Amino acid sequence: MTATVFEKSKxxxxxxxxxxxxxAKGKIDLxxxxxxxxxxPEMGEQDIVRHYVELAAKNYHVDKGxxxxxxxxxxxxPLVNEEVARLEGFTGLHPAQNEADCQxxxxxxWRLERALAEITGMEAFTLQPAxxxxxxxxxxxxxxxxxxxxxxxxxxxxxPDSAHGTNPASVAICGFTPKTIQSNERxxxxxxxxxxxxxxxxxxxxxxxxxxxxxxxxxxxEIVRIAHAKGALVYMDGANMNALLGIVRPGDIxxxxxxxxxxxxxxxPHGGGGPGSGPVGVAKHLVDFLPVPRVTERxxxxxxxxxxxxxxxxxxxxxxxxxxxxxxxxxxxSLGGPGLREVxxxxxxxxxxxxxxxxxxxxxxxxxxxxHEFVLSARNLKKYGIRATDVVKRLLxxxxxxxxxxxxxxxxxxxxxxxxETESKETIDRFAExxxxxxxxxxxxxxxxxxxxxxxxxxxxxxxxxxxxxDLCCPGDLE
Amino acid sequence: MSYIQNTDADxxxxxxxxxxxxxxxxxxxxxxxxxxxxALRLDEPLAEAGVAALFGELAGKNRPASRAASFLGxxxxxxxxxxxxxxVTSRSEFYTSYTPYQAEVSQxxxxxxxxxxxxxxxxxxxxxxxxxxxxxxxxxxxAALMANAIAKGGKVLVPRALSPAYRAVLDCYTAAxxxxxxxxxxxxxxxxxxxxxxxxxxxxxxxxxxxxxxxFGLVEPSHELAALVHGAGSLLVACVDPVSCALxxxxxxxxxxxxxxxxxxxxxxxxxxxxxxxxxxxKTEHVRRMPGRLISGTTDLDGKRGYVMTLxxxxxxxxxxxxxxxxxxxxxxxxxxxxxxxTALGEQGFREVAAQSYAKSHALYSMLAxxxxxxxxxxxxxxxxxxxxxxxDAAGFLKDAASKGVLGGIPLGAAFPELGRGALLVAxxxxxxxxxxxxxxxxxxxxxxxx
Numbered sequence: 001m002t003a004t005v006f007e008k009s010k011x012x013x014x015x016x017x018x019x020x021x022x023x024a025k026g027k028i029d030l031x032x033x034x035x036x037x038x039x040x041p042e043m044g045e046q047d048i049v050r051h052y053v054e055l056a057a058k059n060y061h062v063d064k065g066x067x068x069x070x071x072x073x074x075x076x077x078p079l080v081n082e083e084v085a086r087l088e089g090f091t092g093l094h095p096a097q098n099e100a101d102c103q104x105x106x107x108x109x110w111r112l113e114r115a116l117a118e119i120t121g122m123e124a125f126t127l128q129p130a131x132x133x134x135x136x137x138x139x140x141x142x143x144x145x146x147x148x149x150x151x152x153x154x155x156x157x158x159x160p161d162s163a164h165g166t167n168p169a170s171v172a173i174c175g176f177t178p179k180t181i182q183s184n185e186r187x188x189x190x191x192x193x194x195x196x197x198x199x200x201x202x203x204x205x206x207x208x209x210x211x212x213x214x215x216x217x218x219x220x221x222e223i224v225r226i227a228h229a230k231g232a233l234v235y236m237d238g239a240n241m242n243a244l245l246g247i248v249r250p251g252d253i254x255x256x257x258x259x260x261x262x263x264x265x266x267x268x269p270h271g272g273g274g275p276g277s278g279p280v281g282v283a284k285h286l287v288d289f290l291p292v293p294r295v296t297e298r299x300x301x302x303x304x305x306x307x308x309x310x311x312x313x314x315x316x317x318x319x320x321x322x323x324x325x326x327x328x329x330x331x332x333x334s335l336g337g338p339g340l341r342e343v344x345x346x347x348x349x350x351x352x353x354x355x356x357x358x359x360x361x362x363x364x365x366x367x368x369x370x371x372h373e374f375v376l377s378a379r380n381l382k383k384y385g386i387r388a389t390d391v392v393k394r395l396l397x398x399x400x401x402x403x404x405x406x407x408x409x410x411x412x413x414x415x416x417x418x419x420x421e422t423e424s425k426e427t428i429d430r431f432a433e434x435x436x437x438x439x440x441x442x443x444x445x446x447x448x449x450x451x452x453x454x455x456x457x458x459x460x461x462x463x464x465x466x467x468x469x470x471d472l473c474c475p476g477d478l479e
Numbered sequence: 480m481s482y483i484q485n486t487d488a489d490x491x492x493x494x495x496x497x498x499x500x501x502x503x504x505x506x507x508x509x510x511x512x513x514x515x516x517x518a519l520r521l522d523e524p525l526a527e528a529g530v531a532a533l534f535g536e537l538a539g540k541n542r543p544a545s546r547a548a549s550f551l552g553x554x555x556x557x558x559x560x561x562x563x564x565x566x567v568t569s570r571s572e573f574y575t576s577y578t579p580y581q582a583e584v585s586q587x588x589x590x591x592x593x594x595x596x597x598x599x600x601x602x603x604x605x606x607x608x609x610x611x612x613x614x615x616x617x618x619x620x621x622a623a624l625m626a627n628a629i630a631k632g633g634k635v636l637v638p639r640a641l642s643p644a645y646r647a648v649l650d651c652y653t654a655a656x657x658x659x660x661x662x663x664x665x666x667x668x669x670x671x672x673x674x675x676x677x678x679x680x681x682x683x684x685x686x687x688x689x690x691x692x693x694x695f696g697l698v699e700p701s702h703e704l705a706a707l708v709h710g711a712g713s714l715l716v717a718c719v720d721p722v723s724c725a726l727x728x729x730x731x732x733x734x735x736x737x738x739x740x741x742x743x744x745x746x747x748x749x750x751x752x753x754x755x756x757x758x759x760x761x762k763t764e765h766v767r768r769m770p771g772r773l774i775s776g777t778t779d780l781d782g783k784r785g786y787v788m789t790l791x792x793x794x795x796x797x798x799x800x801x802x803x804x805x806x807x808x809x810x811x812x813x814x815x816x817x818x819x820x821x822t823a824l825g826e827q828g829f830r831e832v833a834a835q836s837y838a839k840s841h842a843l844y845s846m847l848a849x850x851x852x853x854x855x856x857x858x859x860x861x862x863x864x865x866x867x868x869x870x871x872d873a874a875g876f877l878k879d880a881a882s883k884g885v886l887g888g889i890p891l892g893a894a895f896p897e898l899g900r901g902a903l904l905v906a907x908x909x910x911x912x913x914x915x916x917x918x919x920x921x922x923x924x925x926x927x928x929x930x
Contacts, residue, residue, distance in 0.1 A: 001784050002586075005594055005822045015823035016561040018831060022913040025838040030698050030860060032728045038601040042825040048563055052591070052819065056572035059587035063571040069580075076482050077575050080527045089538025092545025094555055095752030096889045098877075104540030105751050118520055130613035130753065131808035133795070141655050169795035169805035173624070174655040178800045216508040246519050247506065253513050263808065267482075271812030272588040273578040273772070274611070275754035291651075313651040317554065317616035317644035318752025330534060334480045336524030341515075345502055346483045346490075352505050353493040369505040393583070402581050407796070424484040425493060456583040458785035462777045466789040470766070471776035472607045474597035 002054050006474045009041035015048045039476055058457040060401045062269075066427050070373045070404040070416025071164070071212060073242045073264035078334065081267065081327040090326050095318035099303050106302035109319065110295045112329045113279075116260060119332075119340065120238070121251025122281030126290045127325060128316040132239055135259025135278025136170035136206075141312045142257055142282060142289045143204050143233050144174050149289075149310060152231070154203035160189055162212045162408040167237060176203060183410060187213040187366040191222045198230045204257075208237040209250070212408040212416070213366055214351065214373040216243075224254035233257060233286075241265040242420070243348055243372035246341025256283045266328035277324040291315050346421035347372040350428055354419050357432040361439035365411055373418035375411050386442040386449055388413040393460065394441065396453040398434045480526050544749060548915035549886040552864045552906025553694070554615060554642050555752055556722075556744050558832070559910055561823045564746040564816050574812055578772075582787045583779075589786035592811065593774045595818040602724050602821070602829075603738045604731020605760035609771035611814040612757030612806065615741025616645040619688065619718050620652035621770050621804055622737045622759060626686035626714045627658050628803075629736075629768050633685030633713075634659040638671050640693040643894040645718070649688075658685075669697045669857030669866070673707065680711035689735070691719045691727065695857055695904065696840075696864035698727060705733040721745060721758070723862045725833035730760075737761050746820030747813055756813035767793060770804030832909050836863035839916060840907035846920040853923050856898070863908065866891065869901035869923070876903075880922050885915070887922070 043051070060067070067074035085091075093102055113125040129135035140157070147154050157171045161180050168178035181197055184190040189207065198205070205227045210216045217223060227234045236250050236258035242265045244250070250258050262268050263276035270276070282290060292311045293304040335343065348371055355364065355374040362376040378388040392402030392415070404416035419428055442449055453459060485493075490502075499505060506514070525533060549557040568574060572587060579585030579592075592610045599608035612618035623635045637649060637660050653660050661679055666672040670693065680687070687708045692698050701717070708715045717735035722744045724730075730738035742756030743749070761769050767790065775789035795802040821829060840863045847853055847867060854868040869876050873890040880887035888903035895902065907916065 002590060004590070004597070005818075006597065009825075011826075014825055014828060016563060016825075016828055018559045018828065018835065018909050021835045021838060021909075023839055023842045023916070025834060026841070028726055028834070028837055030727065030862070032698060032701050032733075034724065034726060034728050035732060037826055037830070038604075038724070038729070040598065040601060040824070040826045040829055041822050042827070043822060045563060045823070048819070048822055049566065051822075052567045052570070055587035055590055056567075056570050057587070058584075058590075059572040059576050060581070060584035061572050062575035067577060069577060072577055074577055077571075078480075078482055080480075080530050082569070082574075084531060084534035084538070087534065087538035088543055088545060089541040090543075091748035091750050092543025093541055093751040094544035094549060094551040094557065094749045094886070096551050096553060096555070097542070097544055097886065101542040101544075101881075102751065104537040107540065108537050115521055130617070130810075131806070133805045133807045134613060134617070137655075137805055141651065144655060165795040165797070165799045165802070166805050166807050168800035169798075169802040172800040172802075173652075173805055175657055218508050218510070221510065221513060246515055248509060248513055249515055252515075269574045269812075270577045270808070271574050271810075272576045272585075272592075272815065273811035274808040275613075275810045275813060276808040313654075314644065314647035315617070315651055316753065317614055317642070317648055317755075321753040322751040323748075323754055326534065330530050333522060333525050333533060334482075334527075334530055337519035337521040339481050339524050340519060340521070342481060342483055346485060348505055349490060349493055349497075349502060350485075352497050356497045369507060392581070396581065396584050401584065404580075422482045422484065425489040453583050457586045458583055458783055459779040459781055461582050461779050461785045461787045463787050463789065466775035466777040466787050467792075470773065470789050472593075472596055472766070472773055472789075473600045474594065476601070 004474050005041040005043060005051060008043055008047060011042055013042040013044045015043050015045045065400060066423050066431055067401045068403045068417045068419050068431065070418045071239060073418060073420060075267055075420040076422040077267055077269040078331065081330040084330055085323050085326040090323065103302055106295050108329055109325060110297050110302055112325050115332050116279055116281060119245060120258060120281050121249030122258060123284040124287045124290060125279045125281045127279045128291045128320040129259065129278035129280055130316060130321050131274060131276040132259060132261040132278040133166040133170060134315065135280045136166055137173055138280045138291065138315045139235050139257040139259055140170050140174045142286055145289045145312050146286055147203055154201050156202045157204045157206055158197055158202055159206045161410050163208060164212065164237065167206050187215050188217055189223055191219045191226060194223060195226050198226055198232060200230060202230060202232040204233045204235050206235040208240060210240050210243050210371040213375050214370040215366060216371055220253055239264060240372060243344055245344040246337060247344050251283060256286060262324055262328040267331040268324045268327040275321045275324055277321040343421050350419040350421060350423060354417065354428050354432060358435055361436045362415065373416060375408065376415040376417065377411050378413040378415055381442040384442045384446045386446050388415050390449040391438055394438045394449045394452040395434065397455045400431060400434055544886055547884050547886050550888050550905050550907060550919060551886050553889045553904055554741055555749050556906060556908050557749060557910055558744055558908050560746050560748065561820065563823045564819045567819045568812055568816050573815055579788060586785060589774050591815050591818055593776060593786050595814045596774060598818055598821045599758050599760050602721050603760045604729035605738050606763040607766045608758060608760040609769055609773055611809040611811060612759050612771055613810060614755035614757045615739065616648035618739035618757030618759050619645055620649050622716045622739045623649060623653055623658065623686060624656055625768055625770065626716055626737060629765060630685035630714060633683040634661050635685055636661050636663050636679055636687045638663050638688060638690055638693060640665045640669065640695050641690045642694050669695045670699050677707060680713060684711060684713040686714040686716050689715060689717045691717055692723055692862045695866045696861035697857055698860050698862055701728055701733040709734065722833050725830045726837060736765060742817045745817035747816050754810055754813055756810050756817055768803055771806050771809060835909035836907065839911050840864060843907050843916045843919060847923060850920060850924045864904055864906035866898065867903045867905050868899055872900045873903050883918065883922065885919060885922060
């Protein structure tokens with residue numbers, strides 16, 4: 001156990017000093033001053049370094065090993081991207097600086113937008129959304145503005161039952177009613193069912209492609225046709241875009257709105273849960289509704305245009321997570337067009353190879369080729385009293401991070417596995433061997449799985465107590 | 480430069496194991512006619528050296544505020560950042576990890592965020608902080624949505640003296656949700672017009688937003704305002720500059736229900752305005768209505784202390800359309816920066832940053848008060864930035880100042896035409912030197928040209 005910074009605090013210690021003031025410091029002549037100091041910890045620099053080094057050692061991370069979290073695309077984060085993103089020419093810009101001072105930044109944003117448009121086939125992008133869910137919200141706001149502009153009152157958004165929870169949550173914020181459509185026995189949208197559900201009240205069909213089972217919607221052309229025939233828009237959650245680079249361009253198949261996760265497909269690090277970036281791309285008929293300001297180019301000079309009478313406005317106070325753009329654009333420039341196609345081909349090959357290796361040890365509900373990820377079920381181990389969570393906790397003992405568990409909701413005891421393109425065959429083989437071994441242990445030594453993990457910094461934690469009596473803030477009387 | 484490690488031989492073995500002879504067989508579910516006809520038309524790939532050169536060139540086309548004498552503020556500030564912050568956030572154990580879903584192997588991130596929550600609670604004086612929001616503006620918008628949900632409807636009152644960027648985001652979110660906003664003007668002295676607020680509170684009001692300090696840098700009478708708002712049965716949402724909380728009564732002291740703000744000042748570079756750090760802290764009674772992740776202390780099977788994500792039934796992956804928000808990825812690494820920053824500065828250092836910003840901004844204010852040809856419309860009741868009125872269009876002044884390496888402030892004329900075309904918002908942080916402050920004074924006095 002690592003004591004908190006509050007427990008380590010000792011009055012009088014300093015971890016950092018700003019330069020001495022070179023002007024007189026008078027009394028603070030303001031009404032409503034703070035009555036008692038906040039009680040911040042006091043530590044020296046060395047002990048702060050040690051504190052965080054000790055904490056760092058308790059984290060699993062991509063630089064340590066495979067991170068097969070389905071739907072999260074935990075690929076390698078190239079070092080050169082981190083290096084260029086630290087250049088002061090990028091990190092030192094204030095968002096209120098005039099355009100002339102920010103030409104390099106504006107050019108980078110403009111080029112990134114154009115590259116994303118080429119990769120996806122969408123007409124134009126906004127880079128403002130700070131995360132994938134923020135992109136969804138922005139996309140749905142655009143759909144709302146579009147129908148308002150047309151004077152149409154549509155309130156339903158259809159969402160497959162395999163969707164991420166962010167989809168219905170984003171829809172609800174915009175005042176739409178999400179309606180679930182059931183996947184068929186192949187894990188796909190049934191066009192006939194969709195046709196029945198799709199009415200003049202439907203604003204949008206919100207789908208993930210490939211879907212969260214890692215399956216490509218074979219009938220996507222028909223699905224899009226059905227939606228458009230009823231005047232609805234098709235929103236594509238691009239969380240799984242790592243499967244489609246250079247293979248399918250959503251814009252080409254009739255997608256109206258989509259978001260991309262730069263922190264998934266375009267290699268920017270996840271940072272323990274952000275910052276991400278969720279640019280939104282739209283088809284031609286929706287460009288006017290994009291957030292402002294937008295970057296414009298004229299004869300090599302870049303500017304910000306706030307002109308957009310139909311625009312939804314702003315979803316970010318400035319331009320979005322700019323520093324993330326730098327890293328994503330570095331990735332795109334490193335790989336180029338053919339290189340991006342190789343990303344998806346290798347992601348798909350790795351996933352199919354791993355699926356082929358594991359399908360005899362675990363249940364595979366939806367057979368057939370997968371795209372960049374696949375979903376297994378641990379229900380075949382239930383007879384030994386073993387659940388998906390036991391399997392993945394045991395994985396931690398082998399020094400390997402768990403796949404996503406219990407999602408998508410339509411698969412019992414789900415293990416959602418995404419090996420990504422950057423992992424080598426040897427690493428995938430090792431992961432497969434351990435997974436096979438655990439399936440064996442489930443039969444021979446289920447108690448060991450129930451006990452797992454035992455080699456990690458802590459063992460299974462009591463989540464029930466945390467939910468019943470949450471301890472969310474270190475008490476103030478520790479020092 | 481590709482980061483793929485598999486060789487042709489690896490791929491051949493893998494295809495054999497799958498039972499296919501060519502990769503295209505796996506693409507069978509994708510109808511041929513939907514597939515890309517040719518390669519993506521992007522620039523040629525670059526080796527590492529080429530990437531470094533290209534981005535060096537792009538960065539070189541910018542003139543960053545961090546290298547100038549920057550008097551720009553308005554929510555993003557040029558401050559000293561300890562090397563410690565960069566050191567910790569550059570460790571790949573933190574930046575290459577995912578959301579801490581597997582708590583047993585994420586204790587580093589979880590404890591750091593728990594400490595962040597605790598630090599935000601201490602700075603704001605509130606009971607509970609979440610693990611972060613995207614930025615101050617979206618945190619404020621989410622607070623408005625949250626307050627409206629708690630109050631079961633009702634308008635939200637918003638001060639005119641609020642950052643126009645924040646107002647735009649607030650407009651966007653509340654319009655989508657169908658929440659009415661009503662603007663409360665500022666009085667002659669630049670702070671919220673309390674009479675207008677009182678009359679607006681006569682109709683059902685879910686919440687009142689307080690910007691502390693307000694966009695003009697002025698300190699609002701927080702206690703008086705809180706009494707007025709609570710007296711009317713409405714919720715108080717305080718949007719605060721965290722550094723100001725070192726000196727001013729924090730939201731917890733005057734009973735704010737929700738406190739939000741921008742944490743960029745806490746160790747984050749300006750980065751052209753992103754990534755940022757939205758923080759949100761609430762009274763205990765509102766915790767189950769709060770958006771975002773929460774980290775709780777608990778114990779493991781052996782009784783050892785550890786940390787987990789908790790109260791997840793508020794969140795989208797469990798509650799779906801009934802969730803308190805759609806937020807998933809937030810700004811965890813930025814929250815880590817803030818935790819390291821506040822720990823490094825500590826009790827004394829944090830106060831010193833605020834006190835120096837106060838002293839230096841007031842030093843410039845006093846110099847300008849004694850300078851002919853400019854006006855200071857709102858008095859000295861500000862924390863670290865103030866409104867300056869020049870007799871001519873601010874653009875000309877800004878251009879002259881820029882030629883001397885001075886970024887002279889944010890022009891206010893477009894968003895606040897009533898302040899005139901010569902109005903500037905001038906921020907002075909602890910980073911500005913005496914020499915830079917005097918240079919600014921000289922520029923305003925029209926004496927800068929000779930320097």
